[in-house]
Structures are given as structure tokens and as C-alpha cells.
Amino acid sequence: MLEGAINVLTDEVGPGANSPGGQGNGTTNPLRTGGNLVQLISPAGERINHPEFDVWIKDVSDYQLLSLYEDMVVIRRIDTEATALQRQGELALWPPLLGQEASQIGSVRAIRSDDFIFPSYRESGVAYCRGAELGEIIRPWRGNALYGWDPHRINMATPQIVIGSQTLHATGYAMGIQNDGADIVAFSYLGDGATSEGDVNEAMVFAASYQVPLVFFCQNNHWAISEPVRLQSRVQLADRATGFGIPSMRVDGNDVLAVMAASRIGLDRARKGGGPTFIEAVTYRMGPHTTADDPTRYRDANELEDWAAKDPIVRLKSLLSVKGLLGEEAQASVQAKADSVARELRDACATMPDPAPLDVFNHVYSTPHSWIDHQKDHYSRYLASFGGSSQEGAL
Amino acid sequence: MLEGAINVLTDEVGPGANSPGGQGNGTTNPLRTGGNLVQLISPAGERINHPEFDVWIKDVSDYQLLSLYEDMVVIRRIDTEATALQRQGELALWPPLLGQEASQIGSVRAIRSDDFIFPSYRESGVAYCRGAELGEIIRPWRGNALYGWDPHRINMATPQIVIGSQTLHATGYAMGIQNDGADIVAFSYLGDGATSEGDVNEAMVFAASYQVPLVFFCQNNHWAISEPVRLQSRVQLADRATGFGIPSMRVDGNDVLAVMAASRIGLDRARKGGGPTFIEAVTYRMGPHTTADDPTRYRDANELEDWAAKDPIVRLKSLLSVKGLLGEEAQASVQAKADSVARELRDACATMPDPAPLDVFNHVYSTPHSWIDHQKDHYSRYLASFGGSSQEGAL
């Protein structure tokens, strides 16, 4: 095998084939990390052939390519709209996904609807494609609930704010899948900064030890708030996984096809009993960390410019244009979709009902609990002492 | 470089030379893990030549070889004696080091006295060579103190029971060394099981990020209580480190010369500003996990037999014999030393003073603390209420 080649498409693919040499037998670890960044679309929008990855996206029709484009445009529009809502005081906070559209769409569109996703807080685009309602997506950022959607309805956990925590949940879920003998896969998103947390590393230990059906999908967007990725690791993040015996890939995260191919490779391996895979999607957070952040304090304008030139949407647009798929009509239709989603988002925000005061006591436990009941009773009495029905009305 | 070769002795050695390619430039990680187990003495006691490692031990004189042997015999004797004391009820517990003598002696004899060691709980042999008194070594296991020696006197932290915790302390200490511009090294012991703990992985993140002067010395003794090392990792433990950008070696941990050479390589790299190194010393815990453990419940007699054939002391003895270094006189002198140490250990145990009741309140804080003072006062009053001077006398 060539130095730096991705091993996932060689003869070694398939259940059992990834078994490392085992302990103490002196063999060399057969796993390889992808030193080379896999790219299927160049920043200029040209389709680059890659014999090993191409087979995984050869079924993607022109129509589907266009729909990936639409997805990306729509989630960018959601992002823009939510950011605007935050600026207008309608949302308390918003974590933008600007620049990461290809990573999010390429991965979520590779995942089956019965697979289960464990996101961080930035995967609003993933949630949208998964069927979360727009109101559900913004609800926690408006402060109207801790989180929005029902995980069991869309097979996707609620956003995770504690960095890296969700990777262990995904691993446990995958252990459950394995016990059930189901052919589904757990799919965990994480950031580059997250790779430093103990939990993420323990997740890799468990995932490798039990060879569970799991994909770790790391969006290396180069920053963890103000910290550059080189502070977290001096080697490529994809290399981390191989040290745990988990095969890894490193793909251009602004290239929707490369991301999709890599995700499919990982999902397929997991589904066939081949154990976990780690994907590093190299992308860039073009916006602030959240709307509360000011990235000009810690990063160069130049860097942003460099990455703007690799914009994932522009890139796909060029490819579509060259292929003649993005005529005026198509363009208008995508635009219309984005506009309507933006309107819907704004409406969902405006019409979102406020919680009632006593909601604060609900769902702490699944069955009655004397302390909570006592306090709820006490507080409702307290509210009543001001007269009126304040505990029932909206705040 | 050859597949599986150890990179530590190539041109890449030295400050700065280990800098990985950095983020996002698509180069392949230049680090190599030692797929091959490095051995300088065969199980039959023959000296095996290894051009790259030999240079690191070429200064070891016959006399020194004999003294390594003496060390190993002595610490095995300490182990036997302490185990006996536990069986006789003089110690509450003892964690045997039987089988790990070469790993402990080969490493500690490579470390400079001003380097700082962070052990786990099993490094009694290391502590002995470091100058800890025998009473200090057994004191915690007798229950007469939480720990024995003064870390600043022998430049070695007290035993760490929380698995893996000490690797972060070592990393922090090494950050301090780096800040001070000192030419010393932090040296952290850990077990194979410990590699699964988040803390150990975070230690590797910090150590690699700051390139601190540190050696991780992992005694892979094949078991974490009843759990075989393959439950913790499906690949060699040395591979884990390379995923963090830390160069690693895999050496025969029952071969005192291989261990010493590897330790010196790591220490030298650290001292020269080359950053951290991870050493996997492949050895075997021939005794129980602790005196409270019954290994027959979980492991085969055959396995033990196999490893008995690789006994680190027998092996060195054979080498010495072939070299004609272990005449009757030498043999007798080693024996006498071991006997006297054993006697000293037994005496230290017998004469160890018991603590006074009010000692329970001492040293919680370094300055007065009203809660403690209050409780100490109260309890001394309580003890006095039984009459007599019980709070001052021995228990």
C-alpha cells in the first residue's frame, strides 16, 4: 500500500479485516491514516477523480447533486437568519455553522434515517435535514427550553454543550446496537477542540475494544473559540484515532462529495461489523464561535480570506454551473426554498409560546419526588400570594 | 527508514527534529512506533546486538551489570518479605512487583537523581533505588500513614492509587521544568490498564502540545487486576502515543538493558528539548494484583509458566554467568545484601511507631482552619472524658 494512502478501500475492508495485530506479537499496526487530504471537488469547482472514493458516490445523480446544493444554501440561510434574530434580540445566543455546510450536509445525507446521531451544539444544519422543526432548532437558543426536538422522533440526540461528552453516549448507543444485532450505526459529531477531552479518548478506547458500529465525525474547523487546532494537537487529528486502533480518514470538509464518500465508507464498515471509523473533515468556521464571540481578537483577516476562497457553497455552485445544472430556474427555486425556510424560521420564533412558571419543576424525575412536589407546591402558593393566576399565565 | 524500526536513533533525534508536519499541510506523520519488541538480552540470557540501542548502554561496565543484578535481587527480596509480612498480618495490603524487576531497575537506574519521578503504587523497587527508607516504603501498606517518604528529598512523588492521575502531575511538573529552563526530566510510570483513563490521554495532549521534558514509562504487565490488556487496546500500547504525536518505543520489559537503553533515549531526548517520549515495557505481573487478589480466578497457569521462562532475574543471571561475573563470592555478596535488606525491612515494620489519635486532624491545611481546630478541640475533649491521656499515647 502506498504511503499515506487511505486503507479503507483496499482488500482490508470488511468485518474482521481491520483486526490489528493484537498484543505482544510484535507485528506492525496495519492501520494507516490518511495523510493526504481527500478531495473530490477542487476549490475552483472542478471534479477531481479519486478511484477509491469515487465508487462511493457514483450513484449521486445530477438531481441529487442539486439537492445537496439546495440543502447547503438552505442551512446557510437558516444560519444567517438565526444570526440576525440574535442581533435583534430574539435569540439569546446562536452558534453559527457558516463555512461548515459541506461537512454537515455531506455527512447527514449519508446517514440512514434509522441510524442515530449524537451532535455537538453546532449541527443545526444536520438537525434540519434530519427533520427537526425550525422552531425546535432555535428553541434552546431563545431560552424557551433546554432543547428542542424529540430525539426518538428524528433519531438524533439533543445538542450537547459539554465538549466531547456525546462521543461516549454514541459509543454506548452503538454497544446497544451491537447487542441488539441491529444493522444501524451510531454517528457522533465532534469538534477539533473536543479531541483533547478525556471523554473523547475514552470513547475511542471503548469503541475500539468492543468494535462497535460507530462513526466519529470530527469537524476540524481550525478553532476552538480562540484556540487554534495546533494547540490541541501537533499531528493531524486523524492520526489520533489510529493510535487507538481505529481506522481514520482525512477529507476536505468543504467538499460535499468527499465528505459524503468518507461518511458512507465509515457507515458501511460499521454496518458490516467492521467496527468504528474516525473521519476528520478539514473545514473552517467562517463566523464567530457564537454570536457572543469576537474573532477579530484572535485571528487574522487573511486567514478568513484564504478560507473564503474555499467556500463550500461557491465550490459546489461552480461544479453545478460547469455541468450546466444551475440554470436560472434551478437557481430561483433554490432561492425560493431558502426564502421560505427563512420566513418559517422567523415565524416560528415570533409565535413560540413562553413557558409557564411552574414548568421549572417539571420532568426533573419521571415519577413523583417528594422534594420537588414540596417546592412546587410552596412556590405556587408563593406566586398566588401576589394574587391572580401568574403561575399559569405566560411570563 | 525501515518499516517498524524505532525512529529514536535516526537523524531525527534532537531538539525540534520531532516536530510533526503540523496541521493541514497534508504531510504524513513522520513518527514511527516500534512494532518490533526491542531485546538486548534473550530469555536464555544471551546478549543480542542491536546497533541502535547498544550505543546507549555501551558504558555499562561489568561491575554495573552486576549491580543491576543485585538491585533486582534485592527488590525481589523486598517484595517477598513484604508479601510475607502481609500474610502474617503485619501489613494490611501489598502490591507485589514480582516479575517487573527489570522494568523497574532498568528505568530507575537510567534516571538522574535530580529528575523527578511520578510513580503508581507498584514502584516499590523504584522507590528503594531512589533512596526511600524501607519503613517509608511499607508505612502506607501497614496503615501507619497515607504515604511514606518526602517527595522533595528523593525527587519522587508518593505512590498514586487513582489510576493514571500521576501522568498529569508529571506533565505539569515538566511544564514547570520547561519554564525554569532546567535540564531535568519528569518521569511518569503507569500501567497498561491506565492507558484507558481520560487523564492519561489528556496528559499526552498537554505533553505533546507543549513539548515538555517528560517520559511516559508504561509497564505493560498484561493485566489490570483481572482484565487482560487486549480489553484496553487492540493495538500495541506504544501505538497510542504516536497518535498524539509522541514518539514511542516498545521494549522487552524483562530485559534490564533494553529498558535502560530505552529510558536513556527518552531522557536524553527530553533533556535536549526534544519533548516527550512514550515507552512500553512489555513485562508480566507474576504475582497477584495485590495480596487481596486471587489470580487463579482469571488467568491460566500456562500463561504464568510461559512468563516464568522469561524471568528477568534468571535471564540476567545467565548473562552474568556466561560472562563469568557471577562467581561464588559475588553470589554470596548479593545474597547477603538481600538478606540484610529483608531483615531491615522486618525491623522497620516491627519498630514503626503508631500514630496518635489527634494526628487525624494534622496537615489537612497548611495554615489554621477554624472547622478543623474546632473539631480537634472537641474530639480531644471527648477523648479526655474517658480519662487518662489517650489522645497522646499510642493506640
Next chain:
Amino acid sequence: MSQLTFARALNAGLRKSLENDPKVILMGEDIGTLGGVFRITDGLQKDFGKHRVVDTPLAESGIIGTAVGLAYRGYRPVCEIQFDGFIYPAFDQIVSQMAKLHYRTMGRVKMPITIRVPFGGGIGSPEHHSESPEAYFTHTSGLRVVSVSNPQDAYTMIQQAIASDDPVLFFEPKRRYHDKGDVDEAKDLAQALSMEKARVVTEGKDVTLVAYGPLVKTAKDAAIAAADEGVAIEVIDLRSLAPIDFPVLEASVRKTGRLVITHEASQSGGLGAEIAASITERCFNYLEASPVRVTGFDVPYPYSKLEMHHLPDLDRILDGVDRTLGRPNSLSGLEG
């Protein structure tokens, strides 16, 4: 009815849960082949297989974090933390995830996880092996916390904890593992006293003495000793540490007017503070004296040659009883 040790009773309870619900899965370090360092899971992996009784890598956050994921998938994980002092690496997964997920998801995701913790001192162990960390968890909303004091409760309550749809911290007094007691294995779980109820184990009219876990036995012994001196102590086994069954405590204190609380954990911020504060709020007009706490000191758990000083024993409990009664005691002649 059979005579079982505490340890065997737990083993039998776990076995029953494994039999009754295929979604029950045991996880922990050394719980499989070895059967746990205390042999609580002895034989269970052999009978239920490696996928129901899982030896995990050595990573406590990993154990609880993967249990959370298993719960997401509908499992009921029962995690063993090998010793009290090794629960802290899992603290984040316990308080930020396991405890909060039901609230976070408005009840859509249940966390029926049980964490078994052999806790407390008195067995001559080295550091980190004798701690009483329960107060960290009773202060954490979203958790239920129980502690058992006898083989029958061990057998019943471990099953109740596993059956609970909420996460439960289950504290097992390791120094009582070898104590024997009658266990009715045929007893219907539905008939058993709810896990949340306290139990009056010795009736008395003079002083209420609240204990849990390892000190229930000591408290009963104290009651016997006090009876000789004409003091009738009412001993209450708390059983549930969060929520606490205050009505039972209240009824007792309204009768006795005096309250002593004992636990091994350090005093400041321990569970005794909550009990003293709550009972003072609820029974202020009935109290004849301030509630008294007889607890471990505010020190890290000491080495074993000193642990008998740190741990409340019969004499220290009786001294506390004397304090509430205004009888001669260690503080006589002092104010407060």
C-alpha cells in the same frame, strides 16, 4: 426465607433483575470473570454472557458515559464503581448528563441507570477506598440516592433501583458485605416497602437517631446500650438519601423532641446538615434541643490506623445522644 450475606443478597437481586428484564445489563471493571473485587457479580457473566455482564476498560467516565448511551437505546445499565473513591472521574457524566437528560429532553429520554458504589470505611484499606461521597449526589437534582443497611433491603432495593426509570446512586456499605441476614427471595417486589421510605428499626420515645448504610447497625447497638441506661432511642434507617422521607422523621421528632444524625462522611456539608436544617424547619416548635450530628471529621479519609477515630462508633453516638439530653457529655461545661 434463606440466610444470606449482604454480598450474596446483592448477587441474588442482580440475578433476578437480569432474569426479569433482558434490557438489564451490568457493566464495570473486573465484574466478569472475576465477579468483582467484592464478588458481588460472582457467576453472573458465566450465566448471562459477556454482553449482559460487561467487563469495561479502565475508565469510569467511559463507564457512565456509555451507560447513558445504552439508556438512550432503551437499556437499563447497572454500573459498578469499584470503590467509592473512584467515582470522581465519572462525576461530569453523572451530574451533567445522567442527572439532567430527563429534564433536558422534557421527559423524552429516560435514564434508568443504577450506579452501585461500595462505600464507607472500616475495613483497613489504603487511600481512596473508604470514602462516603453521597452528599455530592444528594445535592444533585435529577438523581435518586439510596443506601442499604441489611441483606433483605439489599436484595429488594437493588431490584427497585434497577426498575426505577430515574437514575439511582446505590450505596453499599462494604464493611457489612459479610454480615448475614434473613432474605425472602420469594417476596413480591410490588409488595415491598417503596425504596423512598425510611424505616423505624427500633422504637423509642426519648431521642430520634437517624442513620443509613453501615451505621444502622451501630445505631441499633447504641439503642440497646442506651436502653440499659433508661434512654429509649428511636432508630430510623433512612434508606433513601434523596429524597429523604421527612414525614417519617418528623413524626418521630415530634414525639421525641430530640434528633441525632450519624454518618461516616465529613460533617460540613454532609447529609446530616440537610436533615438537621429540614427537621428544624419542619419541627421547630417540637425540638427540645438542637439536632446533633455525629459524623466523620472534616478531614480527608485518614489511614487505617486512625480510621476508628474518624468513624462514628457507639460511644460517640451515645455522647451525641447525651448532648441532646443535656446529660454529662464531651461538651459539658462548654456552651454549644
Next chain:
Amino acid sequence: MSQLTFARALNAGLRKSLENDPKVILMGEDIGTLGGVFRITDGLQKDFGKHRVVDTPLAESGIIGTAVGLAYRGYRPVCEIQFDGFIYPAFDQIVSQMAKLHYRTMGRVKMPITIRVPFGGGIGSPEHHSESPEAYFTHTSGLRVVSVSNPQDAYTMIQQAIASDDPVLFFEPKRRYHDKGDVDEAKDLAQALSMEKARVVTEGKDVTLVAYGPLVKTAKDAAIAAADEGVAIEVIDLRSLAPIDFPVLEASVRKTGRLVITHEASQSGGLGAEIAASITERCFNYLEASPVRVTGFDVPYPYSKLEMHHLPDLDRILDGVDRTLGRPNSLSGLEG
């Protein structure tokens, strides 16, 4: 004397410590170039260099664990935990290592580590950004715990905490970061009130009201409001949460006979329980009514549209005051 915000006062205090002792070293996530998400360390890396003001990888256990190692080597690390809810991954290193090392080594190894924690709610944040975890640490022997309520104390006490040879948890009320106050930067540290002393901030004879951190301001407002109704509240700013300066509290309660404690943390097992229990022990015969706790509820910190219900405010504190006074209150007509 200058007018500084709370945040600037902390920044000035940290700067002073960095200037005075070359062994002081700041560590945390985003504290360097960014100056911290709250800008508390703004400009310090520029002035003191990357080796004194260290941006760490994203790993909280790693931050505290390496700080322990630095302390071994004679440094005085000051660690920033970005938000209260992210301290839990470091819990093990805090309670099993930082808190215990001095005791473990019989005083041979000191742990002069300060952990700065922006804590508490009221700023409309998402989950994990508004917690009050102080009770976990006040129950942990070996730690000192303080909380500051005003810019002057922030400036002085951060320096005292750093100068302490014991580990200190330093809780900063993040919702007060923008409050301004007079700060005497020239004040001699040796002359300043000891970090362990509580301070009477408003004198009064009717009710003692104990608060700390963010609620000291609310408590003072409550005292003003109550004064209008003829009730003289004595407000005490606790400052040190462990140990608590009980003599100051005792003196006050002996005068007023009534005690109200307020904090944002959940009630059960919170610091209020310890204060109520201890003051009842120490002042039983002086109490006219049971101590009352006005605290956050026993729920995970709720989403921001509900946080004003969870957090004690002026009205809830006054309701608590009314309860201790037997005046009409939310529980009127009920027992207890």
C-alpha cells in the same frame, strides 16, 4: 481609589499577583490572546508572556492535573474554569489530588492552587453556564472556598487566594462582572480583612440575612426595602464559604434571633443547610424561629426564560424574612 468594574478589579488583582511573584502562572482555555471569554485576563498574556499566561488544550482534568504538577515544582497556578458547569470533568483531580495532597504527604507538598470559577445565573445563558456548584467543594476537606461580592473584595481576595498555601476555589459572580465600585489598588494586602472573615454589610437588629457572591447585592436591596416596612435586617456577606466564619454569624443571630440564608444553588444539601444546622447547634437558645433558606429549587438549572423563577430575588428573600418573623407570608395558614 479608582472606580473599576468587577472584571477590571479581578484583572488588576491578577496582574498584581503576576508582578509580585514569578511563580504565579495563569492557565485556562482562551485566557491568552482572547483574554478569557469574560476578558478577566485581558492583556495579561501580552504583558507577562505565554509561559506565565497559558492557553491550555480543551481538557479540564488536564488543567487541574497539570496545575498539581506545577505546584509540586513550586509554582502557584491560577486556573480559570471557563464556566461553572465545566468544572466537573476536573472533579477527580480537585477532590482526590489537589485537596488531599497536603494531608497525604503530611505537609511536605503544598498545593497553592487557585481555581477561578465564574459562577451563578441571571445572564440568560444556555445549559451548563449558570450553575452554582460551591457545595460540592465546601463538603470537600482540604479545600478553601471563597466567593466575592464586590470589586474591592475581588481585587483583594484574588490576591489573598493566590498567596494562600492551600488550594482555593474562588467563585466569581459572573452576573456582577459589569458592576462598578471603588477599588483601592494601593491598599496593603497585609492590612486587608482576612479572606476567611465574614463581613457585616448592613447592620440590623431584627433578622440576620446571610448571602454571598451574586446575592449580596440582592440581600442589601432587600434590607433597604424591609427598612421601609420597619424591619431592620442585618446583612452578612459570607466571603469565605469554607471555612465559614461562624463567630460573626453567631454574634448576629444572638442579637436578632432570626436567620435567613440565601443562595442560588439548589436547596437540598446546599450551603444553606450547613449554615442552618451549625447556627442551630451554636445558638439554639437564641433562636426565635427556625432558620429559613431562600434558594434555587431542587432542579437542574432551568432555561433562561425560567431562570428568574429559580433564582431567589428580593421578593422571595422578603417572603423568607416574613416567615422568620411570623408575618404574613407564602406559607401563612400552613404549618411549617
